[in-house]
Amino acid sequence: MAAPGKLLMLENFIDGKFLPCNSYIDSYDPSTGEVYCKVPNSGKEEIEAAVQAARAAFPGWSSKSPQERAQVLTRLADLLEQSLEELAQAESKDQGKTLTMARTVDIPRAVQNFRFFASSVLHHTTECTQMDHLGCLHYTVRTPVGIAGLISPWNLPLYLLTWKMAPAIAAGNTVVAKPSELTSVTAWMLCKLLDKAGVPPGVINIVFGAGPRAGEALVSHPEVPLISFTGSQPTAERITQLSAPHCKKLSLELGGKNPAIIFEDANLEECVPTTIRSSFANQGEICLCTSRIFVQKSIYSEFLKKFVEATRKWKVGIPSDPSACMGALISKEHLEKVRGYIKRAHAEGAHILCGEGIDNLNLPARNQAGYFMLPTVITDIKDESCCMKEEIFGPVTCVVPFESEEEVIRRANGVKYGLAATVWSSNVGRIHRVAKKLQSGLVWTNCWLIRELNLPFGGMKSSGIGREGAKDSHDFFTEIKTITVKH
Ligand code: NAD
DSSP states (O other), X not given: OOOTTSOXXXXXXXXXXXXXXXXXXXXXXXXXXXXXXXXXXXXXXXXXXXXXXXXXXXHHHHTSOHHHHHHHHHHHHHHHHHTHHHHHHHHHHHHOOOHHHIIIIIHHHHHHHHHHHHXXXXXXXXXXXXXXXXXXXXXEEEEEOSEEEEEOOSSSHHHHHHHHHHHHHHTTOEEEEEOXXXXXXXXXXXXXXXXXXXXXXXXXXXXXXXXXXXXXXHHHOTTOOEEEEESOHHHHHHHHHHHGGGTOEEEEEOOOOEEEEEOTTSOHHHHHHHHHHHHHGGXXXXXXXXXXXXXXXXXXXXXXXXXXXXXXXXXXXXXXOTTOSBOOOSOHHHHHHHHHHHHHHHHTTOEEEESTTTSOOOOOGGGTTSOOOOOEEEESOOTTSHHHHSOOOSSEEEEEEEOOHHHHHHXXXXXXXXXXXXXXXXXXXHHHHHHHHSOOSEEEESSSOOOOTTSOBOOEETTEESOBSHHHHHHHTEEEEEEEEEO
């Protein structure tokens, strides 16, 4: 890291070497609002160099056995783990999240991503079918696709980048990755470990820069047949347009407007703290965060009282404060956008029960210009309001009552997104019924965000295309071929 007072200068990592760029983007510390880092403002030229390096490395890397590649992934996981504290400090500073979150969630999961795919890549099999009456045997083979283009967002920077990178290289592809320009530091730190882990030059190339320049150059490159993207729906639309002339393979993991449905027989002792976490963890900047809470009428007042009380205890603090539950939002623009939603809700006649504009935020003098806001609860709001339809991606949640099961399923499904839902009830039959009818790629019942990495992860409707997970990621990062042998 840079010495105190000195700007941290990042460089692209291409063909195993760090290379400077001729222009740079300012990167801010969200907890102070000060520029602390310079990120390469790469474009076509840098992407071209990275693609050339990835092309040259592909024959060697793809011809290694899965076991050899798995060993490299395992070594990389070990090296990341040895740097856990340094990476967590960097992630927290760069993103604004609490150090506790970076230490216990982001970096451990990045380590786990490499370990998980190092193991899972060893267990895939292919198919074989006999057609004896014609003397034929059919079988399938899987081969790596080639150069994988990976584009990741700012909310869980190293976690989401490695969730793509690990299965891509495990399957024998080489990679050109472009992390978010808002949070590039931990990806740059990862590059420093690649040589020691035994990753050959050109297998992983990281080009830093903005979406419309570096991102579009990567997506439009004719020699990159596959794009794995996590980010917003409008960007996905642009990526789809740019990829269309090349018929690229696309994996799109996008936003959500995730409902929590709380029935009158829910265990509120567990439901309230979990729904607080699902609404406000990581400043509400997780695609899986709850932003619409439907509560059955008979327990609505009781729930709301407990929920608002608990929200007021969800402490906002500087990221290094061990007692803080929430740090700073990613940027000034994003903070303004989130605040704008609250203003619109207020103008529409909704009630803001706590948080923004109601309670006071106490921050040290040096953090006054940081991008902090209090967790905010909105009620008396219509389903048609933009706060109930659009992804806010901040610490804001709406609570509304419902009467019947049928009604709440219809309302929960009444948005364009379909990523994650939670259902709270002690009636097993109802849980299965409701979970099945929700238009959502993931449904957690009586819990939130318990992940099993083997199983498919992804969204329906405008929340995305494709799934990620042990088998799904392997399928995406490989091409399948059916071979028929007549004997
Ligand atoms: P974003 O779409 O603005 O940016 C994501 C990435 O795409 C960044 O690296 C950005 O530089 C790049 N990009 C932007 N414009 C581009 C273009 N024209 N061409 C190519 N690349 C471009 O999203 P964000 O604001 O960084 O992230 C927040 C969004 O990500 C939210 O919508 C959130 O729900 C979503 N998200 C989804 C998941 C999931 O797994 N479904 C996980 C995390 C975040």
